[in-house]
Amino acid sequence: MQHNNVPANMIPALSANSRSLWCPGHSHHLISYLVVRHEVPFVNQLVCAMPPNDRTPLIDRQGLLPTPLGSPPVQDHPIFLRVCHPPCGCLSQSCLVYIRGFLVTYLTVLMGMLLHYEINWREKDDGYTPWRIPFQFSSLSFALLWLYHVIAFFWSFTHLYYPHLDEYEHRWESVILWVMSPPIQTPGSRKRLYFSLFYTIVHVFAAMNVIIYWVILVPNGHGHLPKGKYEGFPTFDAIEDFFTSDGWFHPFCIVNLWVVTGLIAFAEVLFLNSVRRQVPVPIHLFMVVFFLGWYLGWAAIGQMLTGYPPFFWMDRKAVGKNEIVAAYAVGFISLGVIVFCFLYGLVGMRENITHCRKATPEVVKPQSRIEDRTEDPEQEPAAAV
Secondary structure, three states: OOOOOOOHHHOHHHHHOOOOOOOOOHHHHHHHHHHHOOOHHHHHHHHHHOOOOOOOOOOOOOOOOOOHHHOOOOOOOOHHHHHOOOOOOOOOHHHHHHHHHHHHHHHHHHHHHHHHHHHHHOOOOOOOOHHHHHHOHHHHHHHHHHHHHHHHHHHHHHHHHOOOOOOOOOOHHHHHHHHHOOOOOOOOOOHHHHHHHHHHHHHHHHHHHHHHHHHHHOOOOOOOOOOOOOOOOOOHHHHHHHHHHOOOHHHHHHHHHHHHHHHHHHHHHHHOOOOOOOOOHHHHHHHHHHHHHHHHHHHHHHHHHHOOOOOHHHOHHHHOOHHHHHHHHHHHHHHHHHHHHHHHHHHHHHHHHHHHHHOOHHHHHHHHOOOOOOOOOOOHHHHHO
């Protein structure tokens, strides 16, 4: 690839590594030089001809290519990389890896404790059977949250410590690292969309799990608390008695499954990744509704197999009429839509906050000097650097 205005010593940088546009070196200076020269069409050709390698670090703290006069970014980073980078500079990538490692360890240990609680500690007077576990909404939301954090930890670890991997290396260590690394984004691939949908479903389910438990189940006496004692909204004395009279294990599992998981999802969205707002919105919204409807069908299968519904409102005998069951089902799906809108706004708020923090004079200053560029092309590469 040749261009009349490109310095000859920068041309070999393009062919040195055609898969990695974001690698540090001459290619970055070449892009900066072309943008300052207002060669945006040619830069777009470079971007199309050189798809980014998702295992290489970002080129700068802003995560954007330099753009002239406030024009849009030349290319955005894929969601796989944004999961591996915190939204602000106060949290380093190495610190993020340690945090993700702690969360994976905590959730894995908690999973074993919750299984022990569900199998051995739950009350058996209502005919409870462990076969109800796969059909519970709390079990499904926890499993998705655990899977997401395992994937995010592997990607963050390999992206930071093993950014350059040889796909033709067949040693078992390289194969394991290759599997643990973020996927390669190829032209025409829909991997970004699929993972964005997975990211959305995980956090919508986690938030819904907490809201349904404390807003619907507990006030109606179906919150795994001692029946006949905590119906309605629990008082302070009831909560204190619950945490002190039955040992630590039972309240520990309740709090972690229906409080801590929601806090982890909230912290992930705000502080532990730089994933942008979901696009296209209609597809994400449709898939949220689709998977919530799928769960209602899955819960109905569980009710037929075990004889007990995951939610009390799915039992016509408990609520009285089929119309009430249908109303609860519509409310269940509507709550998912509301949570998705809240999640979308939360991500947008984080984007605006981090954008304002990065809009410093040091960032604006190079763009303001574009108007004062000299007419001598031999001096412009130095200014761009």
